[in-house]
Amino acid sequence: MDSGRRYAGLACGMGAGALWGLVFLAPELVRDFTPLQLAIGRYLAYGLIALGLIAPRWNALRPQITLREWRSLGWLALAGNTLYYILLSAAVQTGGIAMTSLVIGFLPVAVTIIGSRDHGAVPLRMLAPSLLLCTAGAVCIGWQALGGSGRSSLIGLLCAIGALASWTAFAVGNARALARLDHVSAHDWNLLLGLVTGAQAVLLIPVSLMIDSTGYAPDQWLRFGAVSIGVAIFASIIGNALWNRMSRLLPLTMVGQMILFETLFALIYGFVWEARLPHPLECAAFGLVVASVLSCIAAHRRHAAIAVGA
Known part of the structure; x- marks a missing residue:
């Protein structure tokens, strides 16, 4: 892997993490709404935006997508979007941003271990x-968040662990699907994923109405709509596009490490939301996470040098 591809991939990974970190704030901004409603709002907006962007190229793109690809899009949309965001929103609302960020921070470990088995x-x-x-x-x-906030409920922790498992499956499956589909651009794949996720959101509307029939004031709906559209544009459209581009530039073991940027930015946004500075342990965590990414890059350089020498 040449240095140009590596640094471009790193830049895309950092950008995706900065935008994805915003999704941790959304459940706090609209706490009156349920995690299911948050997922429906975000992905309805994502689906409608994706539909508008992909419509001009639909006739040319449709023949390239086989039944196998549609099936992949279905489970990837469920694992990486719908189910993941429901669980993440529930974790943030019951356990807090810091605890949720901690658990999601283990994603690089899980993805890297799985990716290390690739040829x-x-x-x-x-x-x-x-x-x-x-x-x-x-x-x-974790020591800081779980020991000092007092919000680490069992439900929140279990939801965060579920979100971790769901997104690990997505990260691995999406990277492998993109590697297989060289005839479909990363941008088009992201928009197709948005279409399928939007369809899933529509199917969940009756479920949401049966579970919660709470009435909301007009200003609450306006705030909910603004947050849903903002997260859809910045996280689902732009963030996903950057992530898909990175997935084609970097090997899966490095893809796993790039998820660390989402954790870092989520924590920064959490500190701003709570109007406080990070504690010493949180500063130490920042340094360790950055060192982890740099160590991973160094490992890939050594591996590449060994491969060339062989």
């Missing part, structure tokens, strides 16, 4: 320092 991937033993640093950073965040 030609960097061996897990070479990634051990990066994984240890990542784990140490997550422990620091």
